[in-house]
Amino acid sequence: MAELRTRIAGLEMENPTMLASGILGQTGESLFRIVREGGAGAVVTKSIGLEPREGHGSPCLLELDNGILNAMGLPNPGIDSFGEEMAVALKAGAPVIGSIFSDSPSNFAALARKMEGYGAAAVELNLSCPHAEKFGLDTGSDPAKVAEIVSAVKSAVKMPVFAKLSPMVPDITAIALAAEDAGCDAIVAINTMRAMKIDIDIGKPVLRNKVGGLSGRAIKPVGVRAVYEIAGRVKVPVIGAGGVYTGRDAVEYLMAGASAVQIGSAVRERGIGAFGIVSAEIAEFMKENKYKSLNEIIGLARGK
Amino acid sequence: MDIVTVTGVFNETKNIKTIRFKWAGRSKPGQFAMVWIPEVDEVPMSISFSGEESGITVLDVGEATWALHNLKPGDRIGIKGPLGKGFSITGKDILAVGGGSGTAALALAVESAIAKGKKVRCALGAKTSGELLFKKRFTDMGADVRVATDDGSEGHHGFVTQLAEKLIAKKKPDLIIACGPERMLAALTEVAAQHKIGIQCSLERYMKCGIGLCGSCQCGRYTVCADGPVFTGGQLAEMADFGKWKRDPSGRKMHC
Numbered sequence: 001m002a003e004l005r006t007r008i009a010g011l012e013m014e015n016p017t018m019l020a021s022g023i024l025g026q027t028g029e030s031l032f033r034i035v036r037e038g039g040a041g042a043v044v045t046k047s048i049g050l051e052p053r054e055g056h057g058s059p060c061l062l063e064l065d066n067g068i069l070n071a072m073g074l075p076n077p078g079i080d081s082f083g084e085e086m087a088v089a090l091k092a093g094a095p096v097i098g099s100i101f102s103d104s105p106s107n108f109a110a111l112a113r114k115m116e117g118y119g120a121a122a123v124e125l126n127l128s129c130p131h132a133e134k135f136g137l138d139t140g141s142d143p144a145k146v147a148e149i150v151s152a153v154k155s156a157v158k159m160p161v162f163a164k165l166s167p168m169v170p171d172i173t174a175i176a177l178a179a180e181d182a183g184c185d186a187i188v189a190i191n192t193m194r195a196m197k198i199d200i201d202i203g204k205p206v207l208r209n210k211v212g213g214l215s216g217r218a219i220k221p222v223g224v225r226a227v228y229e230i231a232g233r234v235k236v237p238v239i240g241a242g243g244v245y246t247g248r249d250a251v252e253y254l255m256a257g258a259s260a261v262q263i264g265s266a267v268r269e270r271g272i273g274a275f276g277i278v279s280a281e282i283a284e285f286m287k288e289n290k291y292k293s294l295n296e297i298i299g300l301a302r303g304k
Numbered sequence: 305m306d307i308v309t310v311t312g313v314f315n316e317t318k319n320i321k322t323i324r325f326k327w328a329g330r331s332k333p334g335q336f337a338m339v340w341i342p343e344v345d346e347v348p349m350s351i352s353f354s355g356e357e358s359g360i361t362v363l364d365v366g367e368a369t370w371a372l373h374n375l376k377p378g379d380r381i382g383i384k385g386p387l388g389k390g391f392s393i394t395g396k397d398i399l400a401v402g403g404g405s406g407t408a409a410l411a412l413a414v415e416s417a418i419a420k421g422k423k424v425r426c427a428l429g430a431k432t433s434g435e436l437l438f439k440k441r442f443t444d445m446g447a448d449v450r451v452a453t454d455d456g457s458e459g460h461h462g463f464v465t466q467l468a469e470k471l472i473a474k475k476k477p478d479l480i481i482a483c484g485p486e487r488m489l490a491a492l493t494e495v496a497a498q499h500k501i502g503i504q505c506s507l508e509r510y511m512k513c514g515i516g517l518c519g520s521c522q523c524g525r526y527t528v529c530a531d532g533p534v535f536t537g538g539q540l541a542e543m544a545d546f547g548k549w550k551r552d553p554s555g556r557k558m559h560c
Contacts, residue, residue, distance in 0.1 A: 024519035024527070026555045033525045046519065052554035058346035059338070059382075061513035062305065072518055077555035201307040202342045202380060268515055 002286035004279055006041070006294055008237050008259050009160040009185040011095040011121050013041030015279035016294060017250065020241050020264035021047055021099035021124060021164070022072065024272075028088025035092035039276025042095040044262065045082070047126040049101050049135075050111060052078035056131070057208035062197055067216025067243070068265045069197055071131045071209035074101055079114045086118035095121035097162065103134045105152035116157045123159060125149060127175075128166035128191030130213045136191070137166045143178035150182035160185035162239070167219075167226045168193055176230040176238075188239045188262065189226040193219055216265035217243045224256045231257025231299060245269065247281020254282075254294065255301035305340065310379045311357050317435045320405055321373050322352065324359040327383055331358065333413035334390025334481075334506055334534040338514040340382030344371045348511045348529070350409035350483070351386060358383075361437070363405035387514050388533050391504050393417050395478020399501075400426045400447070401468045401492055403484020407437040409506040409533070413481055418446050425471055426450065429464025429484065433457035465491045472499055479504070486560045490547025493540050503537040507546075510553055522551065 004015040021044040024030040031043045055075030062069045076082075079100075089096045098115030100123060102108045112123045127146055129136025139145045146163065153161050163179040165172055167190040176187045192213025197206045205211075220243025227240045240253030241262035250261045266274045291297055308325040316322055331337075331351040339360060340346045345368035353359030362372045375381065391413040398417050400410045407428055417424050424447040430436045431454045443449045451459035452467040460467040465488055468480070472495065480496050482489055483506040496503035509521035509528040516530025524543030526532060531539075540546050549557045 023517050024522070026519040027522045027551075029525045030519050030522050030527070046555075052552075052556055054553040055512075058512060059340055060346075061515070061518060063384075063515065068517070070513070070518075072512065075512070075518075075520070075554055077551075077557075081556050199305070199307060199342075199382065202382070204342050206305070206340070206382070208345070265517075268517055271516075 002283045015041040016260035017041050017275040017278050018262045019043040020262035023264040023267055028085035031089035032092040035094040038272040044097040044124050045099050046076055047074055047099040047101045048076045048079050048082050059206055062206055066218040067214050069195055069212045069214050071207045071212030074132045079111050083118045090119050097122045097124050099124040099126055101126040101135045105149045108149050109152040109156035112153045112157045116159050122162055124162040124164050126164055128164050130194040131211055140166055141169045143174050146175055147178040147182040150179050150184045154183035162186045162188050164188040164191055166191045167222050172226050173229050173233045176234050180234045180236050186237045187230055189230055190223045190242045219243055224252055227253055227258045228256040247278050247285050250278050250282050251285050254297045257299040257302055305382045305384045307380050308383050310375045310377055312377055313375055316437055319364045322359050322361045323372055324357045327358040331386035332390040333416050335386035335388050337383045337385030341371045352408040352411040354412055361408035388529055391481050391534050396422055397477045398422050398424045399477035399480045401482040403429045403464050403488045406484035409483035414442055414447055427464050427468045469495055486547050493537055504534050506533045
């Protein structure tokens with residue numbers, strides 16, 4: 001099997017697949033299982049805030065023809081309850097990346113400090129949730145605010161800091177560059193895109209929150225484009241996310257310039273084992289096409 | 305999601321109703337559906353009737369269940385399902401133990417076991433005689449139904465687990481299937497383990513997505529919606545949370 005072990009921003013991973021934030025990842029045992037049974041190279045927790053939060057009402061998730069629409073609304077038990085979950089997750093042996101969200105640089109910094117104390121390998125800043133007021137995209141669409149948050153977190157912790165960005169901005173590279181200039185160690189692209197489903201028999205939007213974030217196959221071309229654009233401008237690693245179901249999807253992101261991929265929606269179709277399956281498919285693609293290392297593929301489509 | 309038309313709403317007990325709707329059920333015993341009541345909520349419900357007119361049997365506990373109770377024939381609701389893994393009935397002699405409205409989750413399993421020629425005994429528990437669910441339905445199906453009430457108004461005066469122990473002592477079943485309050489299930493799994501009887505329990509957890517993605521219903525290493533809701537005694541023994549901890553909508557641990 002081709003060598004899949006990789007190192008991203010100092011994180012040692014058995015393979016280049018990570019659990020995307022928001023899928024499972026709310027309990028230590030689910031994170032543990034995704035590493036041990038699922039074969040993920042790393043896991044990202046659900047986005048955790050300062051206070052417990054119930055999230056939006058139901059329906060909050062819908063399967064559509066080409067993806068999944070969700071308006072979970074950042075439910076989480078709050079950072080103070082999350083230490084015990086992290087302790088369990090860490091036993092799996094893979095890097096655990098703590099995803100955090102907040103509405104101010106100082107609170108982001110406080111959350112990051114706690115995540116570092118819990119043993120997180122890195123922190124991922126959710127600057128891109130498209131369906132929670134004041135949080136996520138509301139701050140993540142402004143390069144100056146993004147820079148301010150990244151700087152505050154960088155000065156609060158020693159671990160690597162990842163910024164997860166939304167594609168719903170005129171120029172995602174401007175946001176990525178602002179994050180990099182502020183000291184960010186890796187860019188994650190993309191988060192879900194604002195979308196809606198109306199049931200025409202009922203004549204109403206189905207999601208209780210009306211608007212949610214679209215993930216899965218439908219957004220893969222957007223993600224690949226975003227990674228391609230960002231990877232051409234920043235020096236830090238880029239982690240691709242959005243519609244990775246197969247090894248071939250992952251390779252497409254790698255060729256666009258991603259060093260690793262995150263997987264979320266595919267868990268619905270391929271189960272928790274999606275990470276190991278995608279990794280094996282990447283290895284198979286490499287073998288068939290005589291690639292010896294991931295580095296030969298990363299950025300290949302850019303004509304590096 | 306399928307949009308279905310309600311065909312009838314029937315009283316089962318003073319606070320439990322069955323809602324029937326046109327939905328050709330391909331449900332296996334023990335599976336559930338996410339039921340969307342437009343503009344109100346979406347909630348997980350065991351499928352308690354299958355066939356051309358499927359049904360759910362609902363205890364009124366809040367806004368969503370109240371809305372379900374007040375549906376009228378012709379109203380439309382959304383159904384996602386059937387979801388999850390149901391019961392796997394093995395052996396010839398089955399003991400079905402239901403506590404309160406949890407009995408609804410056993411209905412299709414009892415029905416299908418009898419249809420396959422198995423001997424089914426049911427132990428049903430409730431607070432009081434008038435709240436016993438599906439006593440007549442299961443008796444009419446051909447099950448041997450015994451009951452327990454907390455107030456002693458009918459049958460065994462006490463817990464349904466005590467009644468189940470009596471029935472086990474009389475004749476050891478090949479398999480126990482159960483649904484009800486989690487502490488009842490925890491006690492019953494201990495009884496089953498003592499007597500070396502296989503057991504499958506249907507668990508209830510706060511659920512959001514219903515398809516194994518959001519993690520709200522995590523119990524130990526399992527998601528109740530996708531890995532369950534029916535778990536074997538072996539799986540339950542692995543779950544440190546079983547019988548002890550649930551999670552609230554934010555994911556914080558709380559006592560069962």
